[in-house]
Amino acid sequence: MGSEVPSLSSVCAILNQEETRKKAMGVECKTISTNFESNALMVDRKKDINKQPKVNKMANNVTSDIDSVPLDTPISVGQLAKLLQQLNQRDLDHMIVPIVLNEPGWLSLPDEGNQFNHHNEQEANGSLSNKKKVTVVFVLGGPGSGKGTQCANVVQHFGFTHLSAGDLLRAEIKSGSENGTMIQNMIKEGKIVPSEVTVKLLQRAMQESDNDKFLIDGFPRNEENRAAFEKVTEIEPEFVLFFECSEEEMERRLLNRNQGREDDNIDTIRKRFKVFLESSLPVVEYYGAKGRVRKIDAGKPIEEVFETVKAIFTPISEKVKCYLRISLFVISIVDTHRHTIVKGGTVFGCVDAATAPAMANRISIKMCRMLQNLQVATTEAAGHNLG
Numbered sequence: 001m002g003s004e005v006p007s008l009s010s011v012c013a014i015l016n017q018e019e020t021r022k023k024a025m026g027v028e029c030k031t032i033s034t035n036f037e038s039n040a041l042m043v044d045r046k047k048d049i050n051k052q053p054k055v056n057k058m059a060n061n062v063t064s065d066i067d068s069v070p071l072d073t074p075i076s077v078g079q080l081a082k083l084l085q086q087l088n089q090r091d092l093d094h095m096i097v098p099i100v101l102n103e104p105g106w107l108s109l110p111d112e113g114n115q116f117n118h119h120n121e122q123e124a125n126g127s128l129s130n131k132k133k134v135t136v137v138f139v140l141g142g143p144g145s146g147k148g149t150q151c152a153n154v155v156q157h158f159g160f161t162h163l164s165a166g167d168l169l170r171a172e173i174k175s176g177s178e179n180g181t182m183i184q185n186m187i188k189e190g191k192i193v194p195s196e197v198t199v200k201l202l203q204r205a206m207q208e209s210d211n212d213k214f215l216i217d218g219f220p221r222n223e224e225n226r227a228a229f230e231k232v233t234e235i236e237p238e239f240v241l242f243f244e245c246s247e248e249e250m251e252r253r254l255l256n257r258n259q260g261r262e263d264d265n266i267d268t269i270r271k272r273f274k275v276f277l278e279s280s281l282p283v284v285e286y287y288g289a290k291g292r293v294r295k296i297d298a299g300k301p302i303e304e305v306f307e308t309v310k311a312i313f314t315p316i317s318e319k320v321k322c323y324l325r326i327s328l329f330v331i332s333i334v335d336t337h338r339h340t341i342v343k344g345g346t347v348f349g350c351v352d353a354a355t356a357p358a359m360a361n362r363i364s365i366k367m368c369r370m371l372q373n374l375q376v377a378t379t380e381a382a383g384h385n386l387g
């Protein structure tokens, strides 16, 4: 097995090739049946992480020198797929899942000894001046596209702290700060407040928070904002959530927002739209060119929009674990005669922290699909073949 880590695109290309090959060979996909028995064994390596697991002992003696947690009742392929999905949600860094399947497979995730361990942990993030490491997601979109509404949902489900640049500026006006009048005038005109003011407020809010995951909503609004933020905080966003919505819909929403905001009148709204198109969209394009933009169709009802948002955040919430998990999964595919079919199979890896979550998501989906499509062999085969 090579130690080189292939890029995401080459992995995807291999997956596609394999799918095409399977189709061409007429390998039929079996449907899930609860009668299929699997021989998954789960081994908790937490207490013995440095030791090479003696996988071939597992089937016969699950309580060998590894602290093992066998699934002693046979489970269906569907249940196994569900279980793997659940791994996304749990702290199971040190788990190995040997699975033996009785048909040719096309996916192998080797235990390459933590090749993705933490080495990229800081990429796409940054640290504040008090050395606190943070993860930042920028939330951008036109006025009224639903940024604040969806941020509240993300806070509830994913434990982020929501920092609305607009709210921080409005609080600054209320606090009677020396900048208050200037900020108020800018907001009334739909103009962008100077970067140093907004960046300072954001930085202070992050430093004062106990959290290390932030949704920064409505910022950066122009290139100057973006550059100033990166320079001062040395933080690069994990990604940019971009809400796309028509002006007609945004206008309707703003005029009904009813929060007593001075800028939610038709004149200021039109000015804000113009500023958004001219100054804020280039920021989205900048991150788009870096592959960091996650575009959302924000014209749909709130619940539907959140479904899309949720899908984007699910792997991120488990970022580090995602790529640890990939490296620690062992999937061995053998035939009914106990011969390993995948020899030096596809080595999966992640090139950087930014692609890791997306890739982990893809792989677990692929894995689940694969598991749903293959029948699982007998329990004894596990120990025999995985050694």
Ligand SMILES: Nc1ncnc2c1ncn2[C@@H]1O[C@H](COP(=O)(O)OP(=O)(O)O)[C@@H](O)[C@H]1O
Pocket: 141, 142, 143, 144, 145, 146, 147, 148, 149, 150, 253, 254, 256, 257, 258, 298, 299, 300, 301, 302, 303, 305
């Ligand atoms: N998907 C949606 N469909 C309909 N109304 C929405 C939707 N998302 C938000 N709203 C409403 O539109 C208004 C503007 O939403 P808000 O989240 O404050 O936008 P933003 O923060 O982007 O300015 C609010 O009154 C909100 O309740």
Ligand SMILES: O=c1ccn([C@@H]2O[C@H](COP(=O)(O)OP(=O)(O)O)[C@@H](O)[C@H]2O)c(=O)[nH]1
Pocket: 142, 143, 144, 164, 165, 166, 167, 169, 186, 187, 188, 189, 190, 191, 192, 193, 194, 198, 217, 218, 219, 220, 221, 225, 263, 272
């Ligand atoms: O980083 C920011 C965020 C907001 N604003 C000002 O605050 C207003 C309201 O912004 P907010 O994000 O609260 O509302 P939205 O326009 O997105 O509904 C904007 O029009 C700007 O005048 C700003 O200058 N810089």
